[in-house]
Amino acid sequence: QVQLVQSGAEVKKPGASVKVSCKASAYYGYNFNAYHLHWVRQAPGQGLEWMGWIKLNSGGTNYAQKFQGRVTMTRDSSISTAYMEVTRLISDDTAVYYCARDSCGGDCYSGGFDIWGQGTTVTVSA
Amino acid sequence: SYELTQPPSVSVSPGQTARITCSGDALPKQYAYWYQQKPGQAPVVVIYKDSERPSGIPERFSGSSSGTTVTLTISGVQAEDEADYYCQSTDNSGTYVVFGGGTKLTV
Numbered sequence: 329q330v331q332l333v334q335s336g337a338e339v340k341k342p343g344a345s346v347k348v349s350c351k352a353s354a355y356y357g358y359n360f361n362a363y364h365l366h367w368v369r370q371a372p373g374q375g376l377e378w379m380g381w382i383k384l385n386s387g388g389t390n391y392a393q394k395f396q397g398r399v400t401m402t403r404d405s406s407i408s409t410a411y412m413e414v415t416r417l418i419s420d421d422t423a424v425y426y427c428a429r430d431s432c433g434g435d436c437y438s439g440g441f442d443i444w445g446q447g448t449t450v451t452v453s454a
Numbered sequence: 455s456y457e458l459t460q461p462p463s464v465s466v467s468p469g470q471t472a473r474i475t476c477s478g479d480a481l482p483k484q485y486a487y488w489y490q491q492k493p494g495q496a497p498v499v500v501i502y503k504d505s506e507r508p509s510g511i512p513e514r515f516s517g518s519s520s521g522t523t524v525t526l527t528i529s530g531v532q533a534e535d536e537a538d539y540y541c542q543s544t545d546n547s548g549t550y551v552v553f554g555g556g557t558k559l560t561v
Binding site: 366377381393428437438439444445447 | 487489497502508542551552554555556
């Protein structure tokens, strides 16, 4: 069974940056690099918003237009961990941030998600 | 930008059938996924690739597709099914992921 375990809650001031991690906790032999990993956020009382994905074997990325220039997704395959950094934070970035695994493993991409992390609450407040 | 449209709310009595629709121009070409989200929890996939049900999801959950509309059907709704439901797909090119606005199911 595979789990995505995210880092803990963060409180940041406007203008600061935040980096959230997402670690795959899995059985021996699990191929972390075989998937795309997506990031999704949810502001308080609002719906889900897709931010982008990272292809874990190559590090290639694809960001939603809204976040281009302000979001960076990276990974460290040696520890089965992906990261998502948001810079120049504003109050509207206050949200729960989720990582989610693309449901297609191997050299493919589905655009749908089969496993989600537990979420990381990021609060932006002066 | 591409959008998926869901009704904001659906209300049914226990034992009835709930149907939640999701409309989008690219749905004839791209698969849809449905997620259930309960308060304070991460979403869980209940239907993938329009109509496939993951293991562990009750049989009362089903999905269908017709033209530009996909539908999540919950037969014999139970109190535990009360949650927010989101449809999700990609744009025509498959490049960008999109969520519907979500539907609050009240039982």
